[in-house]
Every structure is written in C-alpha cells, then in structure tokens.
Amino acid sequence: MKVEAKILLSLGTFFGIMCAVYWRWSVENAGGVMMLSGMLLCFLPGSYYFWWSRRMKDRPEDNPNATQEEGAGFVGTFPGSSIWPFVLGMGAFFTVLALVFGIWLLLPGLFLGGWAVLGGSGEGRRGGKH
C-alpha cells in the first residue's frame, strides 16, 4: 500500500509544482486549471492509500517473503459471464447515434441503458451466472 500511495502523492506533488510555476508565468488559465485538476486527481486516491497504509498491516502482496498460503481464501466475486455489459454498450451506442441522427434514437438508448442498470445491479446482488 505504501508504494502505491507514494507514487500517486509524488505525481500529484509534481503536478502541483508545475501548476504553480505555469500559472505564475503564463498568461492563460486553461492549462493551470487542468494541471490543478490533475494534482487533485492524484491526491484523492493517493491520500486514501496513504491513510490506510498507516493503519493496516502489510498485505501478502506487500510482503517480500510471503508464501502462497498467506493469500489463500476469498479473493472476490468474479462473474463468469454476463449479458448486461453488452446491453449497456448497445444503450450507449444508440444514445450516441441520437446525437447524430435524431432524438428518437434516445428511446432505445435510454431503454437499453436503464434495462442494463436494473439487470446488472440485480445480477450483482444475486451473484450472477457462472
């Protein structure tokens, strides 16, 4: 956890320094705003990892002398197959086509998107197919 936190925090710090130099020196604001956002985007997960890295003991993947047994047990739920990503993708496809060919395409787009959100969350609760 410590290394992960360090990477993100040092990237964020570098973007912060760059942002300060650039904002002071240049005459436009867009770049400064974008670098500031970049800094915040690194600090957000970086500080979260830093917070936890000080409060939890090393995970097996952080321990250079770990054996495979230490990682045994429940890792997570990995669905074997699911139709909902496809349905959601098609919903997004129709929604984007609505931007080009007419607002009526929003109907199938939002319908498929909504269906996938409902179906996908239901599947997530039940655990899904294998």
Place this chain on the structure above:
Amino acid sequence: MTDVLNPIEVHAEDHGHEEHHGPTGILKWMTTTDHKVIGMSYTITAVMMLVIGGLFAEIIRAQLASPNAGLVSLAQYNQLFTMHGSVMIYLFAGPFAFGALANFIVPIQIGAPDMAFPRLNALSYWLYLTGCITMLSGFFTSGGAANFGWVGYAPLSNSMNSPGAGADLWIGALLLTGFSAIFTGVNLAATIFYLRAPGMTMFRMPIFTWNMLVTGILILLAFPVLTAGLIMLYCDRHFGTHIFSVAGGGVPVLWQHIFWFWGHPEVYILALPFFGMVSEIIPVFSKKPTFGYKGMIFATLTIAALSLGVWAHHMFTTGVVLLPFFSAMSLLIAVPTGIKMFNWIGSMWRGQVWFSTAMLMSIGFVVTFLIGGITGIYLASPPLDFFTHDTYFIVAHFHSVVMALVLGAMGGLYYWGPKMTGYLLNEKIGKSQFWFLFIGTQVFTFPQYLLGLRGMPRRMAVYPHDAQWQFLNQLSTLGAVLIGISTILFVVNVIVSWKKYPAGDNPWDGHTLEWFTTSPPPHHNFYRLPKIRSERPTWDYNHPEHKALVHGHNHDEANA
C-alpha cells in the same frame, strides 16, 4: 527447490476454480467477462483497424506518387487523411496496447484470476467496438466522413465549416472510445493495486505491468479532458454555444489547449505499453535480467509526470503559448527516454542474444524509436519548430515514432501470441515480415524528412510539378508498399501457422508469471503459482541452480 502451492482460491460464486461451464459460440462472445476472451476480441478488432487504417494510408501514398494525380478527389483526400489518423490513433494504437495485450497479459503477470472489474472490462470492449462502427460509418453518410484532420481544430470543426453527419459521428465515436479507455484505465489501476499474488511486491512487478499501471493513471488524467472538450465542441455545433468561436466571445485556441492536454499524454499512453513490451522481450531473448530495473520504473514515472506539462509544444506557432516552459519540459522528456534506450541496450549487452522474430521486432523498435525521438528533440526547440511546423518533417517525425510502435506491437504479438492461442507463428515468414516492415519504415519516413525541409506542407493532395518533390514522394510511396507487403505477410503467417506449431507453456524460457501457466491459460488463469522472490519468478522456478537475483543483483554477495 521452490515448492509450488495452490494459487489463491477463487470463489467464482459456486464451484471454486474448476472447469468453467458457460455459454458457447456467439453467445459466449457476447456475454463473456473473462479478460482473456475480451483481450482476444480487442486484439482481433484492433488488428482489423490497423489494416483499414493502413489501406487509407496506401491510397494517400498512391495519390501522392505523382504531383497531380486524380486517384481521389480533394474532398475524399481530406476524409482519407482524417480517418487514417483517427483510426490509427484512436482505434488501433491505444486499444491494441491497453485493451488487447494489457488486458490479456497484466492479470496473468501479477498472478490475478481476472481483471478487478470483469463486467466493466466487457463494457469497455462494447464501447470500443461500437465506437469503431460509429467512426467508420461516416463514410456511408451523404457528406462523407469527418474531414478536418484527426485533431479537429476549431473553427474548422464548427457546424459552418464542417456540416454533415460525418463530423458528428466522429465526435460520437470519440465519446464512446473515450469512455472505453477510461474504464480500462480504472480497471488496470485497480487490478494492479489490489489483485497481486502474495510476494508480488510493487518492485517485483514485470516492467510491462508497471508501464500499464502508469498508462492507466495517465488515461485517467488525460481522457476526461478530451471527453469534456468533445461535449463542448458538440454544444458549439448544435446548441448555439460559442466556446470555441470568436463570434460569440469564445476562444478557438482553447480547443487546441484542451485537445493537446489530452493529446500529449496520449502520445505516452500509446508509447509506454510498447516500451513495456520491448522491456519484456529484450531480456528474455538475451537470457539476462532486465538491466536497471528500478531505473526503468523511475524513467516511466518521470515520463508520465513530465507528459502533463508539454502539451503546448504542438502549438508553438499559435504565438500565444509560453515557449520557454514548454520547450524546457519537452527537452527534459528526452532524459528518461534516454535512460530507457540505455537500459535496453544494457539488457542485450553480453547476453546470449536469440534473434527470434519478437527480438528482431524489438531491436527494430529501438532503432526506429531512436530516430523518431531524436527528431522530436529538434522539434522541441521553437526556432526549429517554426521552420518545420505543418510540413512533412512533422509527418516523418511522428511516423517514425508510431511505426516504431507498430514494430513493438508485432513483437508483442509474436512473443505473447503463443500464450494467447497456444500456437507459435512461423518464424521464417515472421523474419521476412520484419525485414519488409523495418526497411519499409525507413524508406517511407526518410524521404518525408527531406520533403519537410524542402517545404512540402502536410495534408496536400496535389503539389506543383516544378517543386522537385516527386522523386522523394515516390520513394516514400515505395516504403508504404513495403509496409503493406509486411502486413500481408503477417496475415499469411497467421493463416499458414493456424494451429500448426504447438507452443507449450513456456516456449521462450520466459521470466514472468504468464509463462508459468498453460497456453492458453485456464479459466481464472492458474492451477498453481510458484514462490515469488524476484521480478522473474518463472525463471527462478525453472532454473533452481541459479540463485534468485533481485533486480539483477545477488544481495548476499553484495552484503558479504
């Protein structure tokens, strides 16, 4: 020596890590959440995009072989170069790197059962595929495909200058593929942070995985900016806003800032995965550990950090950017890239080099990228950039870079293809493919450098007879033909070698965990995992006579 134990137990809801029973055929493809199947789908789609984008390039080069050719109309030519750039950058190079190979290889390299968010991974693929369809369908609309260049500069891309559905389809396609990339970035970072096998510390991860982590972070920093910019552009075109038009008090150059704030990190989002592939291939085929493992990672992180501060070197000639800042930052990127070059050569130095196709492609990558990189250093200097901006010198520079990436991509396919399919490709055809590709690339780009210095502007369909550009253009077209032949050879090789040469689990005596499992790997990737004590656990397991070297050093000896 090293005892092998069961891998982490995976609870696939019901029955642990046994054989997977699911739908078959087209339903399997539509419902899969397995990172390997998604990776294969990405690979096939991306290679198809490479072929389509390559066909556009061949038509462009055929048109330019003589000064006043009428092969395509001027309007068609605009569509062709726009779609060539768009297909290659948005639909081939990026998705091939982080969607295809990274998707397949990264979870296996760190000993994970799948990506962290398998369904999100599947959604990424569907957004990518529909994005490809959306962008290419522009050719079937009455006004033709988008024709304002792959950078879509305002005010050329507004509704007055570029009316028609083709431009909107281009915007829509980039929205879809943009979200696809963002989801893949999230997935890569989460997988690498949370699903590593015990003992796989951050500084034992293979360099390819490291590079993909940094690529994932860069995707998250850069792509949302492009998506936001595209929505602004769409609002300008259809909802009467004036964000990028002077008429309503907007700033056209703001589009360039937004586009390149995505666009330059994107260059590294494209390049870092291929750096990673080469960093895997060269040590394996030199029978040595990576030279300067930590230096490589430091260089990758430095490139990522600097890449966010160099965007306006694409905008030097606009006259409204801070030249010293962007020039200095751009020149600085040469330092970490130089470290990588040095380390690749160091990895080969005094090794037992095995010149397989993958290794040849990687050496070709290093040479070609060096040419592209050095001309990039010229261009980081504003006085030189003013002289060459928007000429063929620029075209040659970035084609040296991206053709190096194509060489790297082919290296990756020859190296990991056996792991993905279980079968090797024919080495003889592979080597002739390499020579066609490598020589073709140089014959294709060198004349373009000269054309640029002689003042030929990019994106022109016809040129004057008396400018003496014809011979160099013909030479460049010859190079494009050689590259085309190499692509045909690749397709021929896939057909000829189809299920012919079984690869076995570890055909190259590989270093990293993907060579420990079967080819292709089983559902959830591993039946067993070795002890992980260095950055090359598979090699340590297969060569117990050698002590595990941590980052190429024997720590006991160093301490003694």
